Amino acid sequence: MVDEPLLKEAMNIIKTKTFTASITIGLELGYTKELLSKNLVIKELQAYQKKRIDEANIYLSASVCECSIVLSGQNEPHLRLEFINYPKFPLEKEVFKQEIIDLGAYLLGKMQQNRTVIVFSDETYMLELNEAIDPRI
Numbered sequence: 001m002v003d004e005p006l007l008k009e010a011m012n013i014i015k016t017k018t019f020t021a022s023i024t025i026g027l028e029l030g031y032t033k034e035l036l037s038k039n040l041v042i043k044e045l046q047a048y049q050k051k052r053i054d055e056a057n058i059y060l061s062a063s064v065c066e067c068s069i070v071l072s073g074q075n076e077p078h079l080r081l082e083f084i085n086y087p088k089f090p091l092e093k094e095v096f097k098q099e100i101i102d103l104g105a106y107l108l109g110k111m112q113q114n115r116t117v118i119v120f121s122d123e124t125y126m127l128e129l130n131e132a133i134d135p136r137i
Helices: 004-010 038-056 093-110
Strands: 020-025 060-073 073-084 116-122 126-129
Touching: 004 073, 020 060, 038 060, 038 073, 038 093, 060 093, 093 126
Parallel strands: none
Antiparallel strands: 020 073, 020 116, 060 073, 116 126
C-alpha cells in the first residue's frame, strides 16, 4: 500500500477555473430514423480535435455518453459530449465557449442534423439550420 502523505508530496496538483459544456447530438440522419453510429461521431470528433491541436494548440478533451432525447412521440438516440476546461490545457472562458460552439457547428454539419443544443454552466445555445420539427413530436 502507498503511504498517502508521500503520494501527495510526489504529485503535481494543477488548478484552473472551472468551465463546463455539453453538446447533445442526435444519431438519426435528419428525421429519417436511419441511425448514425457512435463510432462515426467519435471519428469526426477526433478529426476535429486533431485539427484544432495542429492549428491552434487547442485541446478539447471529451467524455462521450449515450442518451435519448424524449419529447412526446419522439424518442431519439443521442450522444452527449461533455467538456471541462481541462487543467493540463486550460483556456480562457470566451475561447473555451467559442471552441465548443465551433465544434458543435462542425458536428451538426457532419452528422446532417437540423439542430443541436450546447449547454454551458451559465447559458444554453441552440444551433439550428431551419425551423423544421421532428414529425413525431
